[in-house]
Amino acid sequence: MLPNIRIVLVQTYHPGNIGSSARAMKTMGLTDLALVNPRCYPDPEASRLAAGAEDVVDQARVFTSLTEAVSDCTQVVGASARLRSYPLPHYDEPTEMAADLVANARQGPVALVFGRERFGLVNEEIRDCSHQVSIPANPDYGVLNLSQAVQVLAYETFSVWRRQPDSDYQAPAHDSVPLPTRQQLHHFHDHLSQVMHASGFITQPHARTEEQLRALFDRAQPTRRDISLLRGLLSSLEKGMQGDDH
Template identity: 65%
Template sequence: MLSRIRIVLVQTFHPGNIGAAARAMKTMGLSELVLVNPRAFPDDEATRMAAGAADVVGNARVVGAVDEAVADCVQVIGASARLRSLPLPHFDEPDVMAKSALDNARGAPVALVFGRERSGLTADEIRSCTHQVSIPANPDYGILNLAQAVQILAYELHRAWRTREDSGFVYQLPTRAALPTREQFGHFQRHLHEVMEKSGFLTQPHARTEAQLQALFARAEPSRRELSLLRGLLSALEPQNSGRSGKTD
């Protein structure tokens, strides 16, 4: 479905905004970019600002009018402030827009249209749309950069897609370091006890200091490597350095 979501930028003035918008798209799984009469394109600044999304910029199509950019789309959503003079259906919340766009993108292209940096979309361009969407913002300062607006709506599209049961999206969880065995953790606890005792740290037997420290390390769940580093530290701090290796295995 995301492959059938098209981002359309109308008369973009700064080439860097094209690249930044492409980067925002790629991070959210969108790839189809159409440019309507950009002031300067191709442009090195667009490629530079795209960073790792230069392929999105390189594959962008340039057309002469909004109607040409969206002719094959079944839903066209203009990103703009609400225009009450136009009786178009309006999405007040981007997440609602995203769900509707994905539903329609199951079988045919859907377009999100963004206007000029300074003046947005004209009334005639919005008439080429089937819907409008606005991004809720501070009523005293609701100004968004073009690429920021693309990022927000692209994020909502990706969120709506990945939460679908049929998306197949899988979070890439970090690989967890190996935990020490109970025997290795026991060696550490005994080593800690010996160092605290030899150093004179345990001066109040009834203060439960040792139990509290052991509970702290248990909550921390150090990995085998981290436990080995702790034992190495204990060895280095031992009175008259006993030469202990600090290894856990």
């Protein structure tokens, strides 16, 4: 399961934070590091602060967008210090997040996403996530640096994994039914958008309807079978509308 858990760092400014995050990952058995548009990489400072986790830094993959970095993941959890306007399912307790992440990692890649040092993830990037998680901290000073946040959530994940050896672990019922990847969900939402616009259901270009529907499906966590069924329904509706045009 642990090789299926990916840490994604978005637009990291200080290369040393890449190395410190890699060190935090490796202490918890995580090795899959993805970097989205880092300011400096590769960089000697990243290797220096990795302090024994240089292999994680060296093997990191670089992507030009978060969408690309998590396209094959079935669950994508964005670490955020505060809730944004986009109503994603939110974990108040990292332990609950870790339990779901480990369970979903049994069937394919999952990701924990961390934003920029100064202001985290922007709303557009939150839309690439299926869930959010916050780290409980002192309300008067709840500031964690990037590698500290990685360490806390990596520790929670490792702790759940360590307490659930395969011999005793009872997989959730949905484990037998694969979840869709983020790419498959993007294709579904694009298809849904086309049908909604073609049918006249959406008439305002800036309406929040599509955003609310994305959030609804994220909360529902449909399986791949569900998405296939829904896309079949959309295709049937499209054919019906085309017939009406004739």
